[in-house]
Amino acid sequence: MILVLFGVSCIVFFISHIIPADPVSAILGGNAPEEAIEKMEEKLGYNDPLPTQFYNFITGAVVGDFGVSLRTNNPVMEDIKRYFPTTLELTFLAMIFAIITGLTLGILSAVFRNKMIDQISRIFSIIGVSMPVFWTGLLLLLFFYYKLGILPGAGRIGFFSSPPDHITGMYLVDSILTGNWSAFKETIVHLVLPAFCLGFLATASIARTTRSSMLDVMKQEYIMTAKSKGLKNSVVIIRHALRNALIPTVTIIGLTFGSLLGGAVLTETVFSLPGLGRYITQGLLSLDYNSVMGGTLYFAFVYSLVNLIVDILYAVLDPRMRV
Amino acid sequence: MAEIDTIPKTKKELWLKRMKPYFEDLNHTIDLWKRNLLAVIGTVIIALFILTAIFAPLLTPYSPIEQNMSVKLQAPSWEHPFGTDQFGRDIYTRVLYGSRVAVQIILIITFVSGFIGISVGIIAGYYGGIVDDILMRITDMFLAFPRLILAMAFAAMLGPSLVNVIIAISCVMWTIYARLARAEAIKVKKQPYIESIKSIGGSDLRIIFLHILPMSISPVLVQITLRMGTIIITAASLGFLGLGAQPPSPEWGVMVSDGRTFLIDQWWISTFPGIAIAVVVLGFNLLGDGIRDMLDPRLRR
Numbered sequence: 001m002i003l004v005l006f007g008v009s010c011i012v013f014f015i016s017h018i019i020p021a022d023p024v025s026a027i028l029g030g031n032a033p034e035e036a037i038e039k040m041e042e043k044l045g046y047n048d049p050l051p052t053q054f055y056n057f058i059t060g061a062v063v064g065d066f067g068v069s070l071r072t073n074n075p076v077m078e079d080i081k082r083y084f085p086t087t088l089e090l091t092f093l094a095m096i097f098a099i100i101t102g103l104t105l106g107i108l109s110a111v112f113r114n115k116m117i118d119q120i121s122r123i124f125s126i127i128g129v130s131m132p133v134f135w136t137g138l139l140l141l142l143f144f145y146y147k148l149g150i151l152p153g154a155g156r157i158g159f160f161s162s163p164p165d166h167i168t169g170m171y172l173v174d175s176i177l178t179g180n181w182s183a184f185k186e187t188i189v190h191l192v193l194p195a196f197c198l199g200f201l202a203t204a205s206i207a208r209t210t211r212s213s214m215l216d217v218m219k220q221e222y223i224m225t226a227k228s229k230g231l232k233n234s235v236v237i238i239r240h241a242l243r244n245a246l247i248p249t250v251t252i253i254g255l256t257f258g259s260l261l262g263g264a265v266l267t268e269t270v271f272s273l274p275g276l277g278r279y280i281t282q283g284l285l286s287l288d289y290n291s292v293m294g295g296t297l298y299f300a301f302v303y304s305l306v307n308l309i310v311d312i313l314y315a316v317l318d319p320r321m322r323v
Numbered sequence: 324m325a326e327i328d329t330i331p332k333t334k335k336e337l338w339l340k341r342m343k344p345y346f347e348d349l350n351h352t353i354d355l356w357k358r359n360l361l362a363v364i365g366t367v368i369i370a371l372f373i374l375t376a377i378f379a380p381l382l383t384p385y386s387p388i389e390q391n392m393s394v395k396l397q398a399p400s401w402e403h404p405f406g407t408d409q410f411g412r413d414i415y416t417r418v419l420y421g422s423r424v425a426v427q428i429i430l431i432i433t434f435v436s437g438f439i440g441i442s443v444g445i446i447a448g449y450y451g452g453i454v455d456d457i458l459m460r461i462t463d464m465f466l467a468f469p470r471l472i473l474a475m476a477f478a479a480m481l482g483p484s485l486v487n488v489i490i491a492i493s494c495v496m497w498t499i500y501a502r503l504a505r506a507e508a509i510k511v512k513k514q515p516y517i518e519s520i521k522s523i524g525g526s527d528l529r530i531i532f533l534h535i536l537p538m539s540i541s542p543v544l545v546q547i548t549l550r551m552g553t554i555i556i557t558a559a560s561l562g563f564l565g566l567g568a569q570p571p572s573p574e575w576g577v578m579v580s581d582g583r584t585f586l587i588d589q590w591w592i593s594t595f596p597g598i599a600i601a602v603v604v605l606g607f608n609l610l611g612d613g614i615r616d617m618l619d620p621r622l623r624r
Contacts, residue, residue, distance in 0.1 A: 004460070004467050007460065007464035011473075126605065127601075130552065130601050131601045131604075132556050132560065132600050134559075134563045134576075135579055135597030135601065138583065138593050142587070262470055262471030265471060265475070266471075269563075280475070284475060284476065285566070292479070296468070296473075303469055
């Protein structure tokens with residue numbers, strides 16, 4: 001994993017340094033005087049030879065120092081700390097939504113194979129993967145916020161309410177820890193639409209994988225044995241079939257997490273949530289190298305970490321994988 | 324006498340006889356396809372999509388770019404079935420022309436990323452050892468990013484434009500194909516007939532091109548079809564974020580983003596291009612699922 005992360009840093013560095021975009025003139029504007037440009041280049045270290053720049057970047061990245069964001073003038077790591085909890089909170093909620101609906105749909109459509117519910121879940125999932133997240137988000141906003149007015153539109157929390165005390169930065173967790181229930185309620189209400197919109201995307205693959213692996217498992221002999229022992233159908237499905245069917249599902253859930261992190265970028269933009277994805281997007285649009293490198297690297301780090309956790313879970317669920 | 328009848332007489336008959344299993348296979352495939360309603364719907368959608376892209380100018384009297392301020396922000400009507408946008412451009416026309424952009428994006432990205440992916444995968448799988456290690460570590464590095472974020476970074480640093488979106492997405496998509504092609508190549512490489520070709524002095528190039536490639540390409544091709552929907556969504560997402568195609572290009576993602584500011588009162592500007600994306604992606608997904616089902620040996624028997 002460390003090797004991969006090193007390679008990832010190389011890619012990030014390559015993308016931002018070898019490819020000819022000109023951040024200096026993006027900051028100073030096209031007509032800046034020659035001296036100002038030179039001074040800026042000197043300050044940002046762009047005059048150093050590339051290997052030196054690379055060395056500085058890597059040694060900084062190891063200790064979590066990505067330099068100062070040119071746009072916000074804060075150290076990038078501080079920005080990440082401030083923005084990432086929003087993304088994490090959103091992704092987790094979406095994930096929970098997707099896992100619950102996906103598993104339920106998947107199990108139901110495996111148990112009632114080729115019945116009405118299977119067809120409905122099939123259509124539901126296929127529509128889920130086909131709708132672009134940003135468009136679904138806009139439609140949800142249009143409908144629930146502008147037309148019906150029952151759910152709030154943008155932001156993490158109401159304009160007039162104060163956020164809960166900062167502990168983890170995730171408003172939901174913070175408000176539980178501090179017992180601030182009005183903030184909790186408000187945050188939940190603000191996150192319903194984005195989480196639904198993002199989770200919808202992941203529901204499909206979870207449901208389909210659960211269905212097919214459930215079907216595979218249900219054909220096994222030990223299921224027949226369990227049934228012939230006279231166990232209740234629900235016990236057979238939950239205790240015997242589901243546990244084994246979950247193994248491929250866990251892999252898919254882990255993989256989906258990555259696409260959810262990507263999708264979070266779009267959801268955050270649509271619902272104006274101050275998350276890391278939006279931070280990177282804005283950094284990209286203003287050629288803010290440091291924040292882009294830091295943010296992208298951080299995303300890759302989290303993503304690799306999730307994959308590692310999935311591998312571990314794999315071993316927990318399937319004793320055969322333990323060596 | 325009966326035996327003489329079955330002996331082929333002309334070249335054509337010989338050919339027919341030799342091809343018979345293939346024809347039967349094809350018939351069987353068509354049969355499976357006909358029985359899969361969703362796959363048929365998918366095929367129809369994609370066919371319509373491609374026809375639209377080819378005949379876009381014949382289907383509309385308007386231009387997708389030209390502005391006409393006298394009819395700006397009009398609601399859907401007979402004259403403008405999808406309404407008009409803030410510059411008086413007909414949304415229906417722009418959606419039609421958007422299909423051209425989308426077809427371009429899909430074709431080029433599929434070709435480029437498929438080419439890179441298959442080459443990397445087959446070389447890694449065939450040679451194995453250190454070549455395999457290096458190539459696969461590189462692939463892992465690309466896979467360590469959430470795909471959209473890596474594509475965003477590439478697109479932004481190259482400078483937002485349609486061409487760069489194509490480069491960016493190609494850089495991101497090839498990894499999946501590479502992994503698959505490698506697995507297939509390893510499977511084929513172990514077959515005894517490859518060994519026998521080697522033993523009669525067949526060169527590596529010959530083995531790769533004439534034996535490994537044709538044997539391992541079909542699962543990759545299926546995967547490529549399955550990914551076409553993802554490609555459109557990724558390209559549209561980049562367009563939406565302002566990192567992709569730039570206005571006034573009638574790219575669907577850009578159009579959705581254009582309509583955002585007018586969402587409350589002029590909902591049609593964002594809605595119709597979005598429907599276009601959803602329908603086309605749906606078509607690709609249905610078709611892809613169908614193809615996968617059709618090639619599934621458990622279903623074929």
